[in-house]
Amino acid sequence: xxxxxxxxxxATLVPDMKPxxxxxxxxxxVTAAQLHELAIALKxxxxxxxxxxxxxxxxxxxxxxHMIYYVSSSVLxxxxxxxxxxxxxxxxVIPTVSDVWRAAEFYEREIFDLFGIKFENHPNLKxxxxxxxxxxxxxxxxxxxxxxxxx
Amino acid sequence: xxxxxxxxxxxDFNDNEALEELQKSGSGVFMSSLESLMNWGRSNSVWPxxxxxxxxxxxxMATGGSRHDFARFGIEVYRAxxxxxxxxxxxxxxxxxxxxxxxxxxxxMADPKYVIAMGACAVSGGPFYYNSYSVIRGVxxxxxxxxxxxxxxxxxxxxxxxxxxxQRKIKARSSTKEVMPEPIQKQKETVEPVMPISESAPSTQxxxxxxxxx
Numbered sequence: 001x002x003x004x005x006x007x008x009x010x011a012t013l014v015p016d017m018k019p020x021x022x023x024x025x026x027x028x029x030v031t032a033a034q035l036h037e038l039a040i041a042l043k044x045x046x047x048x049x050x051x052x053x054x055x056x057x058x059x060x061x062x063x064x065x066h067m068i069y070y071v072s073s074s075v076l077x078x079x080x081x082x083x084x085x086x087x088x089x090x091x092x093v094i095p096t097v098s099d100v101w102r103a104a105e106f107y108e109r110e111i112f113d114l115f116g117i118k119f120e121n122h123p124n125l126k127x128x129x130x131x132x133x134x135x136x137x138x139x140x141x142x143x144x145x146x147x148x149x150x151x
Numbered sequence: 152x153x154x155x156x157x158x159x160x161x162x163d164f165n166d167n168e169a170l171e172e173l174q175k176s177g178s179g180v181f182m183s184s185l186e187s188l189m190n191w192g193r194s195n196s197v198w199p200x201x202x203x204x205x206x207x208x209x210x211x212m213a214t215g216g217s218r219h220d221f222a223r224f225g226i227e228v229y230r231a232x233x234x235x236x237x238x239x240x241x242x243x244x245x246x247x248x249x250x251x252x253x254x255x256x257x258x259x260m261a262d263p264k265y266v267i268a269m270g271a272c273a274v275s276g277g278p279f280y281y282n283s284y285s286v287i288r289g290v291x292x293x294x295x296x297x298x299x300x301x302x303x304x305x306x307x308x309x310x311x312x313x314x315x316x317x318q319r320k321i322k323a324r325s326s327t328k329e330v331m332p333e334p335i336q337k338q339k340e341t342v343e344p345v346m347p348i349s350e351s352a353p354s355t356q357x358x359x360x361x362x363x364x365x
Contacts, residue, residue, distance in 0.1 A: 131248065138284040147247075149282045 001047065001078050009048065010080070013041050025070065025081040032067075032084050032094045039100040042071065042080070049073045050080055053101035056108065058115045060141045061085075065092045065117055071101070086117065096122040114139040164319065187322075193237070193263065194321035195225035197314070200236035202256065204243030207270035207304040211242045214307040221307075226314050233259040238317065239294075240310075244272035244280070245287045257294040265317055268296045269310060271303045278303055 001009070003026040007019050010028045017034070020027025030038055042050040055070040064087040072079035086092040096119040098104040108119045109128040116137035119125055127134075136143050161167065203211055214221050215229065222228070230236040233256045245253055257264070268274050268290050275281070276288035290296060297320055300313040 143284070145284060148284050 001076060006048070006078060006080055009045075010038070010042070013045075014038050020081065020083055022081050025079050027081040027083060029083045029085070032086060035067075035082070035084050036095045036097065036100070038082070039069075039097045043100055048078075048080075049075045051075070051101075053097070053103045053107075054079075056097075056104055056111070058111045058117060058139075060115065060139065063087060064089055065115065067094055067111075067117070069097065092117045093120060094118075095120045098122055113137075116140065164316070190322045194318040197226050197237045197265070197317065197321070198228055198230050198235065199226060200233055200239045200256065200260070201229040201231050202239055202241070204241075204245060204249060205272065207242035207272070210304045210307055211240055211269065211310060214310045219307040219311065221311055221314060224311070224314060224318065233257075234261060236260055237263065238265040238267060240267045240269050241273040241290045241294075241296075242269045242304075244277055245290050245293065246285045247287060248285070250287050250293045253290070254293050263321075265297045265321070266290070266294055267298045267300065267310075267313055267317060269300045269313070270305055271301060274299050274301055 006026045007028060010017055014028075014030050014034050018029040020029050042048045050071040050073050052072050052074050053069060054072055055068070057068050059066040059068065064085050067084040067086065069082040069084075070079065071082065084094060086094055092115075094117060096104065096108055098108060098119070099121070105123065106128065108122055109125060111117050112119060112122075112125055113127045113129050114137060130138070136145060138145075199211075203209075213219060215226075226238075233239070237260070239253075239257060239260065241253070257266070271277050272286075273290045276286050280286045281288060287293060298313045298317045300309050302309050305313075
């Protein structure tokens, strides 16, 4: 399925989605409330069959945290990028997709550890990399500690 | 000109003066032949610990492989246990989570033990993630370092050179200095005490003859 077909198909599933500007993968921007339903639909719909989450990450931007999901289809060999903006930077919460794509379980633990984004309904949301007594979220832009040198 | 390493010329080392100064201050006049023998043995049988945290470890493996083969110089066999190792080649980045592990490995090694900081990460924290929340800026903040080898990663030749510098440092080291800080002033004529090395020697003169009580 081509880029335009994929984006227009997502538009039938989520009418108020916005197309993104990513050059490499077709990108759609949805809200956090639509994410989980869209994830199930993209996996189940035979035209998409996006069954493989190959990257999930987060970005700290001025307008909030951006959650980025890269999914691809092992059957139809096309890929899609889903972006979700979480405007609340103090207490960012987003529903998990680990029940749809199992790989998200560790990705979301990592994002929780380094960005402090909480994932609703995650089966095992605890630290994966940092020490248990670590204070702060190191990949946030406002992160400060006594170790890092200020520039 | 006292420190010799086989198969490398004296002029090929860059800081001979510093090492000779170390030898002078370290051993004083009490550089016994026993000590030089021990240092000769130690410097030609330095066993490294199997320890590598990132890409410098690949170069270390290449140095141990057949092309560069640092067993030629007595850096013989990688030990999997710190209790059998003499030198720990810190090959790679040390993060804050790894630092206590490295400290424990160093503490578990038996004396005399040596540390080589290999590569930019181990020397100073690395060229890329120097100012990171997790990276220790130089392994010398955790354990004492004998030889620094810069490079990212260093060539096997550089590691060989650093290992040879460590060998020269071992040769210049005085094991009696910790025991006797002030060297005993002796007359030139007295024979330096040589401990019996073979099993045959130590029989009679060590123990005074016990005269049986009548």
